[in-house]
Amino acid sequence: MQEFVQQIEDVVREASYDIHTALPGTIAEFDPESGMASVKPEGVMTMKNGEKLPYPTIVKVPVVFPQASSQNVVIAYPVNPGDGCLILVCENDLKPWMSHGKETDSNMKFDLTNSVCIPGLFGEAAGALQKAVEEDAIILKNEEMELALKKDGMEAQYQGSRIQVGAEEIRQECCGCSVSVGGFGIVIDGDLTVHGAITESG
DSSP states (O other): OHHHHHHHHHHHHHHHTTOOOEEEEEEEEEETTTTEEEEEEOSEEEOTTSOEEEOOOEEEEEBOOOEETTTTEEOOOOOOTTOEEEEEEOSSOSHHHHTTSOOOSOOOOSOGGGEEEEEOOOSSOOHHHHHHHHHTOEEEEETTEEEEEETTEEEEEETTEEEEEESSEEEEEETTEEEEEETTEEEEESOOOOOSOOOOOO
16 A cells, blocks of 8 residues: 555656746846746756756746736836746646637646746845835835825835825925925925916915
8 A cells, every 4th residue: 555655656746747837037138029938947956857948948937017098097107127026837828828829739728837926026025125114105216216105195215305295284395405395385495496487376
């Protein structure tokens, strides 16, 4: 009985060598026109004979971006070689889906050639993540430009300039000057230069 169980385990283990599910990877190339990337899975794969080989680079991999409303609503951002990603290996051949229903003779399941990837998987957390947790906010960051969407308002800053939007006040700071607008009126801290007429009413 024990030998029979061992045989079953060996068959299952051998079959699993041809099954891939998900693994971390690195973007090798990205084509924004097609939305496809070449990705390199991290680590090594173990062959049926026990030999360990590096994963091959996978080409023509669809990259997942947040999109809806027939792609009329999209969040797009740069994807560059060297960026980390999560590679998801689909159960069936992707070619019929990519060719809008054109059938193929392929019956490969969980094969590396049927992968999609989600960019943004890195081994270390970005500083913006810690700030998002501390301030309970959504942080959008592009190098020195940062936008924080909080429960009680919004704050955008770039180097020494800042715009804050709250329920009762909008404030802009730049080069040592500031303008505040709220129920109290308009407060300007700094020199005021006006080009054009000032009209008083009320």
